[in-house]
Amino acid sequence: xxxxxxxxxxxxQINNDVIAKYAGTVANECFGIVGMASVNMKEGLVRILKKxxxxxxxxxxxxxxxxxLDFHVIVAYGVSxxxxxxxxxxxxxxxxxxxxxxxxxxxxxxxxxxxxID
Numbered sequence: 001x002x003x004x005x006x007x008x009x010x011x012x013q014i015n016n017d018v019i020a021k022y023a024g025t026v027a028n029e030c031f032g033i034v035g036m037a038s039v040n041m042k043e044g045l046v047r048i049l050k051k052x053x054x055x056x057x058x059x060x061x062x063x064x065x066x067x068x069l070d071f072h073v074i075v076a077y078g079v080s081x082x083x084x085x086x087x088x089x090x091x092x093x094x095x096x097x098x099x100x101x102x103x104x105x106x107x108x109x110x111x112x113x114x115x116x117i118d
Contacts, residue, residue, distance in 0.1 A: 063106075
């Protein structure tokens, strides 16, 4: 699936996987985020993804030319989940809009687990 931007020079198509990979990189830089989570609905298992496959913990959809992102994350133990998620939303929204030129309509965050950081 692609997101598109129409300009006076033509149309720009951005693959949603590119947006997901960039959003995952931005998310991993946020304080309190341990990593992205992969959820196996069939077995009900959650596992942390390696840094090179962060885009699998993110779903990107287009709604009327605007982006809707779903994040499945694992947060650090002892941090405020509200503070971490608000920081994640503001950072990702700003950087994705700057990077792509597309408006982010909504960011949904699913906290799949908590992990102690060494």
